């Protein structure tokens with residue numbers, strides 16, 4: 001995966017405008033829908049157990065996010081996930097807050113047991129907790145110590161038999177064999193709630209058009225990180241509010257030119 005291939009996948013997203021079915025949290029719902037629209041995808045949020053299977057089957061990707069989970073919604077996620085699996089629709093999972101409470105940790109583990117997920121995206125602590133590892137945040141910035149993050153991502157990918165994406169200062173995407181490290185993004189992303197959750201849904205949009213989920217994830221990460229850098233350039237001085245708006249604008253504008261100029265994808269060990 002290089003910048004050119006990444007830009008091609010982004011172009012495919014804009015052309016196909018895939019339907020991304022999200023079962024996500026109440027904090028990020030509107031931001032996620034607007035972010036997917038800005039990018040060029042078609043978002044839908046549907047949660048009722050009566051309809052989630054039907055929606056998941058017609059979607060290009062299903063995104064499951066346990067940010068504000070409750071038991072009814074978790075059951076809906078499993079119903080949707082199984083329907084997506086039957087229909088060959090990729091399922092992307094965001095284990096928000098795994099490790100923070102026993103309920104979140106157990107639910108995250110149950111979802112990856114009951115649903116065949118194509119990719120899991122979280123920060124290092126969340127991914128560690130899904131696979132039962134302890135994880136110490138080494139500095140103020142959880143992205144510090146990226147060597148350890150790569151090892152954690154590979155271990156998780158092998159254990160879960162899926163693509164694993166760990167985000168932070170640098171982002172790692174791996175299937176356990178091939179690894180990409182993406183050196184894009186901006187610290188202001190950590191000052192806007194839902195930027196991790198939206199990224200998980202953006203990976204869904206990319207996985208809807210690129211069957212190689214590892215390539216889809218790497219392409220999504222570089223597009224997203226470059227968009228953040230453009231937004232910071234335009235509105236970073238103003239603060240997180242202006243940055244959030246500029247970021248939505250940048251998601252709609254980022255393309256081959258910006259990715260070739262700013263994209264920093266490294267093939268890891």
Ligand SMILES: Nc1ncnc2c1ncn2[C@@H]1O[C@H](COP(=O)(O)OP(=O)(O)O)[C@@H](O)[C@H]1O
Pocket residue numbers: 122123141143167168169170171184185186187188189190194195196197199224225
């Ligand atoms: N220190 C940082 N510098 C640049 N980008 C960052 C930094 N920390 C996180 N990001 C970016 O913010 C986005 C959300 O990632 P992250 O904060 O790890 O997710 P979450 O909110 O789920 O913990 C990703 O695109 C990631 O690359």
Ligand SMILES: Cc1ncsc1CCOP(=O)(O)O
Pocket residue numbers: 025027028067068096192193194195196197198
């Ligand atoms: C603040 C908050 N509380 C529960 S879910 C959520 C949003 C988390 O979003 P992200 O992980 O993308 O920062």
Ligand SMILES: [Mg+2]
Pocket residue numbers: 096097122123196197
């Ligand atoms: Mg998160």
